[in-house]
Amino acid sequence: MRTVLLTLAAAAALAVATVAEHRGATDAARDPHGGLVRRLLRQRIWLAGQVMAVAGLLLHAAALHGGRLVVVQPLLSSGLVLALVFGMVVDRRHPERPLPDRLQWAAAGAVAVGLSLFLLAARPDSGAAEAPFWTTTVCAAVALAISGAAMLHGRDPAGRHRAFVFGLAAGLGYGVSSLLLKELVGSSLGHWQAWATLAELGAVGGLAVLLAQWGFQAGPLVESLPVATVAEPVVAVALSGPLFAEYLAAGALDRTGQGLGALTLLAGLAVLAHRAAQREPATGAEASDPPRPAGPLPVMRSTDCPRP
Secondary structure (H helix, E strand, O other): OHHHHHHHHHHHHHHHHHHHHHHHHHHHHOOOOOOHHHHHHOOHHHHHHHHHHHHHHHHHHHHHOOOOHHHHHHHHOOHHHHHHHHHHHHHOOOOOOOOOOHHHHHHHHHHHHHHHHHHHHHOOOOOOOOOOHHHHHHHHHHHHHHHHHHHHHHOOOOOOOHHHHHHHHHHHHHHHHHHHHHHHHOOOOOOHHHHHHHHHHHHHHHHHHHHHHHHHHHOOHHHHHHHHHHHHHHHHHHHHHHHHOOOOOOOHHHHHHHHHHHHHHHHHHHHHHHHHHHOOOOOOOOOOOOOOOOOOOOOOOOOOOOOO
C-alpha cells in the first residue's frame, strides 16, 4: 500500500508539473520581451511546475525503494489521466481553450480499467532490491546505442519518421532510466557501483529528455508523444523480471488478465497521448530543419499531456 500511495503521489505531482509547465510556456510565448528562457523564468506557474517535477522524481524514487517496478511503472502512467483532469480544471477559466472530448474521457477510463485489471492479475514476486551491476550497465549501454542511432537518423533532414524515431528512443530511454533509478535507490552510496549507476542514469535520462525535445521539434507531437508514452512502461515492466526477479503470476487465468489489462492500458495511453497531441498547436520545426539543442523548450517527459 505504501508503494501504491507513493506512486500515485508521484503521478499527481508530475501531472501538476505538466499542466503548470505547459500553461507557463503558453503564457511566456505571448510575452514579447526577452528570450524564451528568460520569459519562462518570469512565469511563476512555470517555476512552480519545475518544483513539482522535482517532487515527482523524489516520490518516484521513494516508491521504487522497496517497491516493485512492475507495480510502480504502470501506476505512474496514470499521470497522463491526472494531467487531463487537472488541465480541465485549469482550462474551465479560459473559454478559448478546448476541454477534453468524449474520446479522451473514454481513453482515460480504459487506462483506469486496464491498470486495475493488470495489477489484480499480476501478483508479482517480491523480487530483489538490486540487480547485478553488469545487467543494468548493459541496459544503459544498449539505451545509449539506440539513442545514438536515433540521433544519426535524425541528422538527415530527408530522413523518414524522424519524430517517431526520436520519440521511440526517448521512451526506451525513460524506461531504462526507471530501471537505473530502481537500482540506485537499492544501492549503498558507499560503493563505487552506486556512483557508476548514478552516472549511467544521468547519461541515459538526460539523453532521453534531449531526444524527446528533438522529437517535438522534428514534427507534430502526434508523431512522437504516443510512442514515447507507451514505450516507457513496456520497457520497464518487460525487464523487471530478468533484472529484479519481479515475475508475474503464471496461471492461465492470471496471464489472460495480465494480457487484457496491459493491452487496454496501453491502448488507452496511446489514444490519450495521440488525441492530446492532435489538439496541440503545431510547435515542431519543419521537417527539413535539423534537430536543435533543446534548451529553449520546456522539459517534457513521456508522461506529459500537452493541451492548448
